[in-house]
Amino acid sequence: MPDTVEPQVQQDVSTAIHRAFEANTAIYPTGGGTSLGFGLPARREGLGLSTASLNRVVDYPARDMTITVEAGITMKSLAETLAKENQLLPVDVPMADRATLGGVIATNWNGPRRFGYGNIRDYVIGIHAVDGHGRAFKGGGQVVKNVAGYDFCKLLTGSLGTIGVITQVTLKVKPIPEAFALATSSISNLEVAEHVLSRLVHSDTTPSAIELLAGPNWSSPLQLVVRLDGTRSEVEWMEERLAEELLHDTSLQTEMLRGEEAVPLWKQLVEFTSQESPLTIRANVVASGTTKIVEAAQSIDPNCSIQAHAGNGVVFVSFSEFPGEGLSRTILGQLQPLATSLHGSVIVVSNPSHSEMTHQCVWGGNHVAFSVASKIKHQFDPKDILNPGRFVYS
Amino acid sequence: MIHKLNPGLVNELRQIVGAESVLTAHSELLVYECDGFIIDKNSPDVVVFPRTTEQIASIVKACSVANVPFLPRGAGTSLAGGCMPVGGGVMIVLTRMKEILEVNLRDRYAVVEPGVVNVWLTQRLKGTGFHYAPDPSSQGACTIGGNVATNSGGPHTLKYGVTVNHVIGVEAVLADGSIVQFGGPTEDPVGLDLVGALVGSEGTLAIVTKVWVRLTRNPQGYRTMLGVFESVDDATNAISDIIGAGIIPAALEMMDRGILEALEAAFSFGFPLDAEAILLIEVDGLEAGLDEQRDQIIEICNARGVREVRQAVDEKERQKIWKCRKQAFGAIGRLSSSFCTQDGVVPRTKLPHILRRIKEIEKKYDLRIVNVFHAGDGNLHPILLFDERSAEQIERVLKASGEILEECLACGGSVTGEHGIGIEKIHYMDKMFSEDDLNAMRNLRDAFNPLNNLSPHKMLPTAGACGMEQKHPGRRAAL
Numbered sequence: 117m118p119d120t121v122e123p124q125v126q127q128d129v130s131t132a133i134h135r136a137f138e139a140n141t142a143i144y145p146t147g148g149g150t151s152l153g154f155g156l157p158a159r160r161e162g163l164g165l166s167t168a169s170l171n172r173v174v175d176y177p178a179r180d181m182t183i184t185v186e187a188g189i190t191m192k193s194l195a196e197t198l199a200k201e202n203q204l205l206p207v208d209v210p211m212a213d214r215a216t217l218g219g220v221i222a223t224n225w226n227g228p229r230r231f232g233y234g235n236i237r238d239y240v241i242g243i244h245a246v247d248g249h250g251r252a253f254k255g256g257g258q259v260v261k262n263v264a265g266y267d268f269c270k271l272l273t274g275s276l277g278t279i280g281v282i283t284q285v286t287l288k289v290k291p292i293p294e295a296f297a298l299a300t301s302s303i304s305n306l307e308v309a310e311h312v313l314s315r316l317v318h319s320d321t322t323p324s325a326i327e328l329l330a331g332p333n334w335s336s337p338l339q340l341v342v343r344l345d346g347t348r349s350e351v352e353w354m355e356e357r358l359a360e361e362l363l364h365d366t367s368l369q370t371e372m373l374r375g376e377e378a379v380p381l382w383k384q385l386v387e388f389t390s391q392e393s394p395l396t397i398r399a400n401v402v403a404s405g406t407t408k409i410v411e412a413a414q415s416i417d418p419n420c421s422i423q424a425h426a427g428n429g430v431v432f433v434s435f436s437e438f439p440g441e442g443l444s445r446t447i448l449g450q451l452q453p454l455a456t457s458l459h460g461s462v463i464v465v466s467n468p469s470h471s472e473m474t475h476q477c478v479w480g481g482n483h484v485a486f487s488v489a490s491k492i493k494h495q496f497d498p499k500d501i502l503n504p505g506r507f508v509y510s
Numbered sequence: 511m512i513h514k515l516n517p518g519l520v521n522e523l524r525q526i527v528g529a530e531s532v533l534t535a536h537s538e539l540l541v542y543e544c545d546g547f548i549i550d551k552n553s554p555d556v557v558v559f560p561r562t563t564e565q566i567a568s569i570v571k572a573c574s575v576a577n578v579p580f581l582p583r584g585a586g587t588s589l590a591g592g593c594m595p596v597g598g599g600v601m602i603v604l605t606r607m608k609e610i611l612e613v614n615l616r617d618r619y620a621v622v623e624p625g626v627v628n629v630w631l632t633q634r635l636k637g638t639g640f641h642y643a644p645d646p647s648s649q650g651a652c653t654i655g656g657n658v659a660t661n662s663g664g665p666h667t668l669k670y671g672v673t674v675n676h677v678i679g680v681e682a683v684l685a686d687g688s689i690v691q692f693g694g695p696t697e698d699p700v701g702l703d704l705v706g707a708l709v710g711s712e713g714t715l716a717i718v719t720k721v722w723v724r725l726t727r728n729p730q731g732y733r734t735m736l737g738v739f740e741s742v743d744d745a746t747n748a749i750s751d752i753i754g755a756g757i758i759p760a761a762l763e764m765m766d767r768g769i770l771e772a773l774e775a776a777f778s779f780g781f782p783l784d785a786e787a788i789l790l791i792e793v794d795g796l797e798a799g800l801d802e803q804r805d806q807i808i809e810i811c812n813a814r815g816v817r818e819v820r821q822a823v824d825e826k827e828r829q830k831i832w833k834c835r836k837q838a839f840g841a842i843g844r845l846s847s848s849f850c851t852q853d854g855v856v857p858r859t860k861l862p863h864i865l866r867r868i869k870e871i872e873k874k875y876d877l878r879i880v881n882v883f884h885a886g887d888g889n890l891h892p893i894l895l896f897d898e899r900s901a902e903q904i905e906r907v908l909k910a911s912g913e914i915l916e917e918c919l920a921c922g923g924s925v926t927g928e929h930g931i932g933i934e935k936i937h938y939m940d941k942m943f944s945e946d947d948l949n950a951m952r953n954l955r956d957a958f959n960p961l962n963n964l965s966p967h968k969m970l971p972t973a974g975a976c977g978m979e980q981k982h983p984g985r986r987a988a989l
Binding site (some may be wrong): 177178179180181182202203224226230234235237238247251252253254255257258259260261262263264265266267268269270271273274275279290291314317318320321322346347349350352353354398400401402403404428429430458459460461463479480484485486488489491492494495496507508 | 614615616617618639660661663667671672674675684688690691692694695696697698699700701702703704705706707709710711715727730750753754756757758795796797798799802855856857858859884887888889922923924925926927928929930931935938939942943944946947948949950951953954955956957958969970
């Protein structure tokens with residue numbers, strides 16, 4: 117672990133980065149440290165910059181359904197604040213007691229409910245950050261609709277702390293739904309799974325999450341979980357309708373979990389990616405390609421565990437052991453070509469062995485987009501002091 | 511700053527797209543001298559109509575070599591001068607790239623060329639159970655490429671979000687003529703969110719040549735209501751109460767007495783002309799929840815002294831209500847020969863305050879101001895009526911507009927919710943943003959458009975200088 121500074125106020129972030137800029141010292145921003153394995157390892161020694169003390173609620177006009185907070189607030193603390201007003205940020209994140217909002221935005225982390233509620237980028241309406249010179253800048257504002265200037269809220273989402281350290285965020289939030297239920301079904305094979313998933317696209321119900329689960333982590337070898345959110349009467353209607361649709365069109369039996377019964381499985385779904393594993397990867401493909409990725413992963417490691425946000429084509433594979441043929445052969449040789457054929461990509465989420473962590477393995481290769489991103493990086497951080505090495509910049 | 515027509519460049523453009531797709535005659539160029547913002551006008555030197563991405567790349571390269579500025583244009587329905595060619599140059603009109611290339615329901619996306627008119631996609635999707643959610647009031651004319659450039663909103667953005675929430679990928683030609691693809695049919699593209707950076711960049715970062723849009727499942731049902739209020743205060747308080755109660759209607763629009771008069775004259779819908787304000791409230795979703803939401807809304811309106819809440823009896827009546835709302839701007843001609851629309855935003859709890867202030871400003875400047883706007887989002891569209899033959903009236907309109915926008919900023923809002931900065935609001939940028947913020951924006955522009963030859967003099971004031979001051983209010987066409 118490098119030495120770490122912990123700014124107490126946002127201004128201190130500017131000061132610390134400006135100093136680092138002058139001294140050409142690398143800065144490694146951290147929130148709760150829950151995603152440190154995400155991306156490539158650090159390229160050179162430097163200084164940690166923890167946002168942990170930047171955890172204040174700046175303004176919470178609950179009746180406007182917006183909130184302004186400092187970026188180091190934990191997702192749990194944010195959720196507790198919002199819950200007092202019966203509101204939520206519907207982004208499901210593991211280790212919420214440690215994970216910070218700034219970290220979630222910087223890693224563009226999205227959980228199961230992305231299908232129904234959208235992604236973190238859809239909720240950030242204002243953002244403050246500090247660039248690689250130590251200059252504070254902002255984008256967006258406090259209102260839900262605003263097209264003044266370039267959208268730094270989007271640009272910083274997924275930027276991995278490489279073009280700016282996020283210090284403050286304004287979010288729009290949602291009311292907590294009155295009720296929810298989880299519909300679970302065992303599925304016999306992947307062919308049936310794709311049939312079921314394609315049927316769900318046309319469902320009369322409005323699922324907030326569509327999860328396809330496989331492997332020893334889960335209670336059955338292949339399982340579908342659909343989350344239904346809404347008012348009590350809406351959820352009751354959806355439970356009945358969904359069970360009918362699945363039985364009638366795909367011969368699936370459905371079990372409904374409600375209230376307290378549903379909590380353990382839901383927790384498992386949110387926390388899955390935080391479990392230690394010799395290798396975790398994420399594939400992003402078209403939704404219809406989900407089962408193909410599952411099949412390919414299982415052929416590499418029959419004991420892998422998989423959670424797919426199947427409505428969105430986002431597949432997490434947690435390998436039971438580090439692939440015997442190595443990372444390059446597994447990813448570059450097999451999974452990436454498959455994902456490319458499904459219009460998407462594969463990235464490494466965590467690889468504790470650090471073996472073969474080349475940028476081709478970790479980030480794949482949209483070289484055109486990377487070269488544009490590099491130009492932006494150079495504008496915001498010309499000395500490459502913000503999280504150097506983490507992402508591929510030329 | 512007029513660019514002398516460069517005959518070599520014109521010949522090259524003719525070779526790229528064919529002579530019939532290049533306009534150079536003054537009379538033909540006049541059509542392209544402005545968008546819906548008609549105060550500042552300037553003709554391009556040449557207009558070209560490419561049909562392919564490769565043609566656009568060649569055009570851009572030719573312009574760069576000739577050192578001539580260039581910019582894209584869709585249908586020209588934008589309202590802030592985003593596609594006005596400051597300093598002339600080559601205008602690349604994208605309306606011949608109008609194919610819907612793919613509709614994929616299984617993976618919930620469509621791929622369209624930039625010149626596809628917004629409503630064409632809606633029509634193509636009819637019967638599929640899906641739709642493309644962003645529905646600007648100009649959707650019958652505006653193009654999806656233009657929607658991407660301006661990050662367009664519309665009445666239903668309250669629940670469904672604006673354009674950027676529904677665009678998952680773009681193909682674009684950069685200012686150096688290279689062709690790039692950011693995002694695509696899959697989510698979470700690796701690296702920076704360049705799709706998010708391009709949407710709403712008002713044509714200053716790249717020319718979008720293909721768009722991947724997310725498709726949204728149609729709601730099972732609707733309840734569309736008109737709440738008739740005796741006072742604007744009661745209506746705006748009801749809006750704030752509805753949002754505060756955690757209800758997210760699909761749309762929540764307000765029309766005041768002034769606009770109702772014009773609408774009634776135009777459409778004979780049967781709006782009560784003695785009401786001070788009408789709220790158009792639509793909830794959508796599962797039938798199982800709609801009556802409950804409707805009743806809750808009626809209860810809130812009752813608590814705020816609503817005279818009556820009328821519900822659309824059938825789909826036909828619902829469509830008629832929406833026609834009135836979306837064509838409201840066409841009806842304003844009945845009130846005044848010229849008008850100027852503002853596009854400020856305030857936090858929703860500040861709506862009662864800002865509407866009172868607008869009333870005071872109306873009195874102070876002895877003007878008539880009518881209101882029809884996206885109330886649920888806090889996105890105002892005060893319409894200032896005037897006679898453009900009177901220089902003295904024009905001055906009052908400008909002062910009143912400025913005061914309204916300043917008040918929006920004082921409330922913690924924005925000077926534009928959906929129309930954009932363009933050239934119209936460029937002098938407000940330094941009121942919303944610090945010099946460091948603006949420099950960060952210039953940095954982003956320089957990464958994409960280092961020579962600033964792609965749509966120059968837009969959105970960002972020149973560093974260290976005052977922005978363009980507005981001399982005339984505009985006669986805007988839509989909202």
